[in-house]
Amino acid sequence: MVMLMPFRACCSTQARSASLLSNLIPSLSVKRLLATHPNPVQLRAFSSTTTRQLRTTELQPTHFPSLKCQSDRLWDDIHSTASFGEGRRYGDESEETGLSRLTLSDSDKQARDWFVETTKSLGCEVTVDSIGNIFAIRPGIKNDVPATFVGSHLDSQPLGGRFDGVLGVCAGVEMLRVLDDNWIETEGPVGVVNWTNEEGARFPISMMGSGVWAGARDLQATYDLQEVSAGADGRRCTVKEELERIGYLGSTPAQLKDGGMRMAGHFELHIEQGPRLLSMKKKVAAVTGVQAYKWFEVHVNGQSCHSGTTPMNFRNDALYLASRLIHNANRLARDQYNHTRKQYLASVGIITASPGSVNTVADHVMFTLDIRAETDEELQAFETMIRESFSEMVLDVKQKVGRPGFKKGDKKAALDKAGKGTLSVEIRETFHSPAAKFDETAVGFVVGAARGVLGEGEKKVPRMISGAGHDSVNTARHCPTAMVFVPCKDGVSHHPEEWCEEEDCAVGTDVIIQSVLRFDQWRSEQGHFAG
């Protein structure tokens, strides 16, 4: 082993942190790997580092069970980075706060800096593109080919939890460490990507960075997008202003078609954010795609009047009508599920009423509507159903204005004039994410990896459609993509108490690592690295 020291010492192309010096002594896991190899493998130095000794193509199925992440190291990353944008506290333990790390905020900058620093210290080359996506690439043996990425996002909802997105990025970082620990040299480069603004909470386009990369979003329009709430100075910043302010407006083109970052594959680990794995008592699911969804702003227009003097039947109450519409959207989603046993979702998360006075009937209400269904066709049908029911409801409420309660004929005209006809609803589509179907080959590697990690007893790895949008929806347009779901406590997400057990985080990370290595082997078999 000592003979390797001088070789490494003269190798200046690679910056390594002091803490990784220990890797120069074969770890137990490397020794295990070497011992289990059918043809004894000599310690060798490849092109880029001195500590990489095993090629992916030399790994055998029997090796994989030894390739485990260090769950305490992963766990520490998840929780130490939660100090960047500490969220609402819900218990006394140090880990019992959520995360409030809105995209491109000061705390997002802190998390990004951590990501850049950490991946650089693990030997990666870091690229920031012009929409702020950060790509950290660990060189392989062949480096003029696209890298295989593990990716997710470090931004959160305003009252988010510690795992959504963060787990996927931390799993990628942990993969870099596991490869180092085990002296593994991949055939092609592998990397980790942190996508900008997956949540769409501050700037209201979700999966924004990956959307621009994939060409699903226009770069300039995205730059001009304003934050949903004004800051302390009353201004609403744009995406571009905030990218510049925090120093993450990179020079690499954001859009793949314009020379953006090429990608051989994309693997994403994520908490399920729902209760299905829990109810199936499963540890891991292979995600085969993402359901279709659309976002709308629904504008309800009425007429303000005094709440103490205007009889109920004279009102053009925008908030009353809005409450009927919200109720109706919920009812339709439930009915659709009951009729078809397929998941339909309708959700209202934001509502504002103006003029906003206790004793004035609202003349305008805006609420957001998020509808989802498994396929594009089902979503379209569901949207039509909701639009029709909204129209009927408007008509129904409107027709009751200014009618009953006054008997004499000559009063009717005055009453009709006073009330009828000012209620209306306008539905504006703000976002559309068509259904995504992941590459079967990539999904197959996830299934295989999950079987390997969970042991031979685990015959059936569940496959499921994701309810939430993920950056993988966008990468799936251009490269083989797959996702791994792990369960989260009570199925709760987008909430400070969102929780994923340490063991489940580790299992998911192991599945991701093995999926990437299997994919690297497959690329080699397919001749991607030839020539």
Add this chain to the structure above:
Amino acid sequence: MVMLMPFRACCSTQARSASLLSNLIPSLSVKRLLATHPNPVQLRAFSSTTTRQLRTTELQPTHFPSLKCQSDRLWDDIHSTASFGEGRRYGDESEETGLSRLTLSDSDKQARDWFVETTKSLGCEVTVDSIGNIFAIRPGIKNDVPATFVGSHLDSQPLGGRFDGVLGVCAGVEMLRVLDDNWIETEGPVGVVNWTNEEGARFPISMMGSGVWAGARDLQATYDLQEVSAGADGRRCTVKEELERIGYLGSTPAQLKDGGMRMAGHFELHIEQGPRLLSMKKKVAAVTGVQAYKWFEVHVNGQSCHSGTTPMNFRNDALYLASRLIHNANRLARDQYNHTRKQYLASVGIITASPGSVNTVADHVMFTLDIRAETDEELQAFETMIRESFSEMVLDVKQKVGRPGFKKGDKKAALDKAGKGTLSVEIRETFHSPAAKFDETAVGFVVGAARGVLGEGEKKVPRMISGAGHDSVNTARHCPTAMVFVPCKDGVSHHPEEWCEEEDCAVGTDVIIQSVLRFDQWRSEQGHFAG
């Protein structure tokens, strides 16, 4: 007439504006009054001014029809003061904007300054009390007795109109001018009062200034009240800070019981703010009281979760539940009306949902609830009904969480755990205005004055209960009080397009003036000015 000049010239106790010099020549209306008096009246000078020649007690019923306001002057006051806090424009005409004059704002200060300056120029002594109520008093013959006031308010809703409150104050100012024009000397003093924060829009207690005066509100708690929305600097100012800032924190005690302004009677002219006069085709109503009402903040607590991953039947959706409650409150008010043919009102004007993200189910919703009924007993019963229905609705929605859709028995426990039990509703009472019944004597003067103004043909002056709270609710606790309603266009109020025809403003003002003079006569008959 010329002989009066020296007398007036040497009278320095009274500041008169140059424009009033014309009053030194008897106006046509004064000549008419003098001519119709059964015993010819000589021009005389009383204690306080040289231009006052007729005592109220010398006025005969036949005089009253001549005592008319100048509607163009009144109209000009209403519209020229609307520049202080110009509201939303809805048409091209100069008068086609609403009013946005939140209490204690810069524009409220402008309106207050106008009121002080104008009433001082009309010979009034102006007193500001420690909650910012402004009392302008025109001396009578006997001045050690309380004044009879005409009053209302100059503040408006955020998207208010030009007449609500303003008409009542301007009618008082016009009364001062009409008394001057007609050289009338009242037996006791008469005045005009502008009450602070009648609307309760910025600081969420309506009829605030009069409430403190009457002892219905604690002064210190009122001082500490914060505005509902933070200013540009992110701060929420208190009532006291804003009173100080605009210079209307007076030194006279605000509370009557602590030596505040004494009041012999209170007459208020107001637009009806509803459609009843219109539908009856009447010009004027005598208001006999104000319905009871209560304001609440309803807090709905649920649990946030991801809108794309959480099946409908797993959600503790605070906004969905809130929409059911709002719908229900409306339904109950309609049902009560249909069953009893008495007016019941339930209104929701403000709603907020958190965390406020398109794809996150809300974990908390706050909405305001304003409920009204004619009597205290009816209101109490209505409140109980609403509280019970809310409890039932919470239970109903809660029981459906985490139940259907999953068939196998062993999954039920997980589902139940995931969903059930986190929905709750808390109803906090924030304001209570018991029903007010106005003094029959005072109401009688309004009815008599209305008959006089509208001519002998107008036999039936309608009497009605006010749906809105008014400062008169508070004055009625301590002195004879009555109100006059005039119709407003389409019954619409708390809206920029709120409108009252010039003729109707004038008719209402004439009724108020004559009511005050009849009341002054009555006080004299009752011996209020003896000794």
